[in-house]
Amino acid sequence: MSQYIGAIDLGTTSSRFIVFDRAGQIVSMAQKEHRQIYPQPGWVEHDPMEILHNVNEVTGAALAKAGLNAGDLAAIGITNQRETTVLWDKASSKPVHNALVWMDTRTDALVSSFAKFGGKDRFRAQTGLPLTTYFSGLKLRWLLDQLPEARTRAENGDLLFGTMDSWLIWHLTGGTRGGRHITDVTNASRTQLMNLATCKWDEDILEAFAIPKACLPQILPSSQIYGEVTTVPLRGTPIAGILGDQQAALVGQTCFVPGEAKNTYGTGSFLLMNTGRKIVPSQAGLLTTVAYQFGDEPPCYALEGSIAITGALVQWLRDNLNLIEKAADIEPLAASVEDNGGVYIVPAFSGLYAPYWKDDARGVIVGLTRYANRAHIARAALESAAFQVRDVVEAMQADSGIELKALRVDGGMVCNNLLMQFQSDMLAAPVVRPRITETTALGAAYAAGLAVGYWKNTDDLRANWSVDHTWSPIMPNEQRETYYRYWKRAVTRSFDWVEDKPET
Numbered sequence: 001m002s003q004y005i006g007a008i009d010l011g012t013t014s015s016r017f018i019v020f021d022r023a024g025q026i027v028s029m030a031q032k033e034h035r036q037i038y039p040q041p042g043w044v045e046h047d048p049m050e051i052l053h054n055v056n057e058v059t060g061a062a063l064a065k066a067g068l069n070a071g072d073l074a075a076i077g078i079t080n081q082r083e084t085t086v087l088w089d090k091a092s093s094k095p096v097h098n099a100l101v102w103m104d105t106r107t108d109a110l111v112s113s114f115a116k117f118g119g120k121d122r123f124r125a126q127t128g129l130p131l132t133t134y135f136s137g138l139k140l141r142w143l144l145d146q147l148p149e150a151r152t153r154a155e156n157g158d159l160l161f162g163t164m165d166s167w168l169i170w171h172l173t174g175g176t177r178g179g180r181h182i183t184d185v186t187n188a189s190r191t192q193l194m195n196l197a198t199c200k201w202d203e204d205i206l207e208a209f210a211i212p213k214a215c216l217p218q219i220l221p222s223s224q225i226y227g228e229v230t231t232v233p234l235r236g237t238p239i240a241g242i243l244g245d246q247q248a249a250l251v252g253q254t255c256f257v258p259g260e261a262k263n264t265y266g267t268g269s270f271l272l273m274n275t276g277r278k279i280v281p282s283q284a285g286l287l288t289t290v291a292y293q294f295g296d297e298p299p300c301y302a303l304e305g306s307i308a309i310t311g312a313l314v315q316w317l318r319d320n321l322n323l324i325e326k327a328a329d330i331e332p333l334a335a336s337v338e339d340n341g342g343v344y345i346v347p348a349f350s351g352l353y354a355p356y357w358k359d360d361a362r363g364v365i366v367g368l369t370r371y372a373n374r375a376h377i378a379r380a381a382l383e384s385a386a387f388q389v390r391d392v393v394e395a396m397q398a399d400s401g402i403e404l405k406a407l408r409v410d411g412g413m414v415c416n417n418l419l420m421q422f423q424s425d426m427l428a429a430p431v432v433r434p435r436i437t438e439t440t441a442l443g444a445a446y447a448a449g450l451a452v453g454y455w456k457n458t459d460d461l462r463a464n465w466s467v468d469h470t471w472s473p474i475m476p477n478e479q480r481e482t483y484y485r486y487w488k489r490a491v492t493r494s495f496d497w498v499e500d501k502p503e504t
């Protein structure tokens, strides 16, 4: 059998290709950022063609670095930013519009008009999701409404919808020459068009949203052989795993037992707790979602606390305020002051996600005095990530009745020691970073490796997990609660900012 497994990770900010060995160690890796396109306040787009080119480039680069070729890979897995919506022309395989990124808020008027009858939780029972701008279904609806002839062409099956996994797989498997139009249950569960219990497109919701079924991909499990890559440099390699990136991180962290949870700190942060075969409805503002489905087994579900902006705030300080030169500079700057100096930032750039679900919130910096300086702003930015995670941990504990004993963490921000210590202090619980923090790609590799027998079962995967570092709480209780009380007050200051949009 081939020695390695590959994973393509289509993140919000970059695409990566990583080659793993049987121990889950990284053998080779290449990464490239893509453009973030902001046509208007609140709108965020990606160029799907740019992402395709980048995937090709990083795949070739990672293989070349290690002197490998496609024959050295037993299979590849694919993982992706979820909800981001692409609509493409079947005949040319070209997108008919830029991708609408998950954090894009242009569907706010659609959300209001659907929520008018039955409220924000109108489709929660079937989909596990509230009505908000976050999910793909209404993004697709927006494209069908706005682009000339799009609806008729979608009804005829001439336009195809997909999240980034579908878009990439269509191209990797031949596009117009026999390409597969598929997605997996985890990605489909984020469209707000899939019924959680049946894992099929929900006819009632399709009718309510006026989405033609003919443009939707086939929903498949997260781990099975879907087909072979027909393009260089991966020609002939089986595609055997597909997982939305946050579910992939749950798998990469080997959280296979109900109650096990992880938090990934990237552009946003996403805390998922495995709830096993049980669909646990949330009363506390979380999402209910599919965690994974391996082959013929029934799906496992998760509760999720989604936070739109954590690492993206660090990027914003870098790119929009020029406060730092590179992301890593935020830690020494924040550490140059003893505390936040009374400053709190609520980064509600796309409204607030869990547990608040306030589309009309916008970002605020509060507590400013003449004393505050750039280091306090930097510190407040990092602390905002930890406060938001505490918000969702509290909701998770309320919904599941399980007290979090320790939080497994991963993602681009977990190299930041100041943040990790503050996180542990805010949760009054240990924060545990594993040796391999590329858990998203690793989870996709695991799904693919299980399908082709590279790993036998989840016990094999668990054996690969080990601790790199644990942070334990050191902050006195009273101080912790004072900080958090101020945070909650700051959050309320961000509410009700955007005035009502005209109804569609």
Ligand SMILES: Nc1ncnc2c1ncn2[C@@H]1O[C@H](COP(=O)(O)OP(=O)(O)O)[C@@H](O)[C@H]1O
Binding pocket: 011, 012, 013, 014, 265, 266, 267, 268, 310, 311, 312, 313, 314, 315, 327, 328, 329, 330, 331, 411, 412, 413, 415, 416
């Ligand atoms: N040392 C650091 N301290 C704080 N944030 C960081 C640091 N290094 C990177 N980041 C943030 O991590 C994010 C990138 O993480 P990553 O997991 O690659 O994100 P994504 O998968 O969303 O593209 C960026 O938003 C960046 O600002």
Ligand SMILES: O=P(O)(O)OC[C@H](O)CO
Binding pocket: 010, 011, 012, 013, 080, 081, 082, 083, 102, 244, 245, 246, 266, 267, 268
């Ligand atoms: O690409 P990431 O890591 O920012 O994750 C984005 C999420 O999948 C959005 O739901």
